[in-house]
Amino acid sequence: MTEKSRAKSTNPPVHAIGWFEGRFGYNVHTRNFFDSLARLVPVAASPLMLQDGPWQADRDILCRVPALTPRATVALLYAEMMDILDGAPGRRIAYTVWESTVYPPNWIEKLRSADEVWIPSAWGRRILIENGLAPDSVHVVPEGVDPALFNPAIVPTTALQAFSGFKFLNVGRFETRKGTRLLIETFDRAFGPNDEVCLILACDNHHDPDFDIARILRSLNLRYPGRIAFIPPVRSHARFAELYRACDAFVAPFRAEGWGLPVCEAMACGLPVIATDYSGPTEFMDESVYRIGCEIEEITDPLYLSSATAGGRWAEPDPDHLCELLRDVYRNREDAARRGMAGSRHILGHFTWDDAANVALARLGT
Structure with missing residues (x-):
């Protein structure tokens, strides 16, 4: 031997x-x-x-x-x-x-x-x-993250070329915990008729057989529904990097995350990130992140009341602060881009x- x-x-x-x-x-x-x-x-x-x-x-x-x-x-x-x-x-x-x-x-x-x-x-x-x-x-x-897949040098997907203007991206399951509805409603009131901006939603809910994003969007009575774009689930995880790099910023007003992998990946790809200042992502979120203020509240979501018996507590993101941060990133793009690249260096250097x-x-x- x-x-x-x-x-x-x-x-x-x-x-x-x-x-x-x-x-x-x-x-x-x-x-x-x-x-x-x-x-x-x-x-x-x-x-x-x-x-x-x-x-x-x-x-x-x-x-x-x-x-x-x-x-x-x-x-x-x-x-x-x-x-x-x-x-x-x-x-x-x-x-x-x-x-x-x-x-x-x-x-x-x-x-x-x-x-x-x-x-x-x-x-x-x-x-x-x-x-x-x-x-x-x-x-x-x-x-x-895998730095070979998630970094600022990734060639962006061409699938979003039809959507004009500054692109905010959200990735994750459409549910109360992720704050998806809060994001859509706040985004709709954050910008005026002359702002060239859109929100790309890469989210679904495979747990809900009746999930219908078109029905949900109609029920919200949005001022500018044409600014909301829903794309179907990305089947290969490696393709997410191309999706991140095709957008200008990432936003995640979650109520709680155990880790928050899309937030981490978006940072690695160099996007300026807006995210709730709470729970698992605080492990890797540095000063480059635009942190949404929040209050800690009792959970009333039936999913958690049934699975965790007592429910517990999570964050309620401040919609007015989220609105301010969306406008800040949109209007101060050079500073946002610098912060995004700083976040990428932080993630690729430590996480x-x-x-x-x-x-x-x-x-x-x-």
């Missing part, structure tokens, strides 16, 4: 369990994070489809060969699914993302049974501790997937 093969045989893998396929937040997080981690340590991946997958069979196979018995099992999933770690070999790590200030009690119990919990932001860590987890069991392992993998490696030990 060569020295290289001997070293490899004594470097046990990490067993990674999560949603590797798909275009949504957890999918992108899982795929990119473990790809970067695999460049540092061996990773044995067990992809899930919904809640099913061969993770148990994979675990059994790994444990039959002593050299392959995992040093750790990392499940990157909703907290409610963390019983998947029961009986796992090595260190049992629950890596999760959540937006509310309240976790259902049974979710906390499942997280408490892990050896340690990873969460992407210091804000999220504080929330977990407030929900009863021991401080020494909760650690921040951030998310990131790539390789940066995240190195933080994880320090937790795993070498």
Whole structure:
């Protein structure tokens, strides 16, 4: 056995369990994070489809060969699914993302049974501790971007050439938590008849079978409905960079985010960003970001009341402040562009997937 093969045989893998396929937040997080981690340590991946997958069979196979018995099992999933770690070999790590200030009690119990919990932001860590987890069991392992895909040099898509004027972009699910309706209504009153501006919405809601953006826009009685452009879901995540670079600014008046990947990606691409000054994105938002002021309020959204029992609290962005920031970015474009490029340097210098993998490696030990 060569020295290289001997070293490899004594470097046990990490067993990674999560949603590797798909275009949504957890999918992108899982795929990119473990790809970067695999460049540092061996990773044995067990992809899930919904809640099913061969993770148990994979675990059994790994444990039959002593050299392959995992040093750790990392499940990157909703907290409610963390019983998947029961009986796992090595260190049992629950890596999760959540937006509310309240976790259902049974979710906390499942997280408490892990050896340690990873969460992407210091804000999220504080929330977990407030929900009863021991401080020494909760650690921040951030998310990131792929700098080869998300940077200011990306060639923009030509698909938006038909839309004239200054383009604001919003990416994400159309829902109360994302503040999509608030954004549309505020954008409509922010600009006058002579302003050359449009709002590009790259959002849908796959959870709602009755989702109809045209019906929603009609119900809002907008002054300038022609300034709102809805584009269908982008199937390949790599195409998002081309979409960001085809726009002039990014805006996200969310009420809460566990991380806020589109905000991070837009910053990486050099767009000036307007975003709510709250929750997970405060981990990476620097002084380049136009921060929307907000009040913290009780959650009344039925989705969170049913899934989190107590609901918790989140931000209510100030629509008047959002209106001011939209006008500021539109009217002071050179300054906004400078801030956007400063934000890109900040993200690409500190928040790539390789940066995240190195933080994880320090937790795993070498």
